Structure formats: structure tokens, C-alpha cells
Amino acid sequence: xxxxxxxxxxxxxxxxxxxxxxxxxxxxxxxxxxxxxxxxxxxxxxxxxxxxxxxxxxxxxxxxxxxxxxxxxxxxxxxxxxxxxxx
Numbered sequence: 001x002x003x004x005x006x007x008x009x010x011x012x013x014x015x016x017x018x019x020x021x022x023x024x025x026x027x028x029x030x031x032x033x034x035x036x037x038x039x040x041x042x043x044x045x046x047x048x049x050x051x052x053x054x055x056x057x058x059x060x061x062x063x064x065x066x067x068x069x070x071x072x073x074x075x076x077x078x079x080x081x082x083x084x085x086x087x
Contacts, residue, residue, distance in 0.1 A: 024066050031057040035079050044086040051079055 002008040031054035038047035055076055062072035 021066050024061050028057055028061045032075060039082050042086060044083060047083045051083055
């Protein structure tokens with residue numbers, strides 16, 4: 001347990017920050033799952049539309065350093081390649 005006033009405040013802040021970051025991470029995972037399900041459905045137009053929205057979410061999360069920018073780029077690249085491979 002934190003003993004100083006400063007340490008107690010930092011503990012409170014870290015709880016709030018963790019809650020916010022967890023929410024953003026969840027939003028990211030949901031966006032990626034939506035794109036994957038659209039790809040599995042086989043509709044290229046819908047998948048492209050969902051991918052565009054997911055790209056925005058992925059970039060926002062990466063800008064806030066919740067995930068690394070290279071991980072964000074990797075997700076976007078793989079999803080884009082999967083959409084392009086649809087017939």
C-alpha cells in the first residue's frame with residue numbers, strides 16, 4: 001500500500017488510466033473483429049467500408065501509445081491484404 005500522499009495519488013491515477021486504456025484496447029479488438037467477420041462473409045464492399053472505420057480506430061489507439069505504431073501498421077496491412085484477396 002502507498003504510504004505517501006504522492007504515492008496514493010499516483011495509485012488512484014493509475015487505476016483511472018488503466019480503466020481508460022482497457023476501454024480503448026477493447027474498442028480496437030472489436031473493430032478488428034468486425035473487419036474479420038466482414039471478410040469471412042465474403043462481401044468485399046462491406047469489408048472495405050468496415051476496414052475504413054477500423055483504420056481510424058487503430059490509428060487513434062496507436063497515437064495514444066496504447067499499442068505500438070508498428071503493431072497498428074501490421075494489423076492494417078494484414079486486414080487490407082485479406083480484403084484485396086477477396087474475389
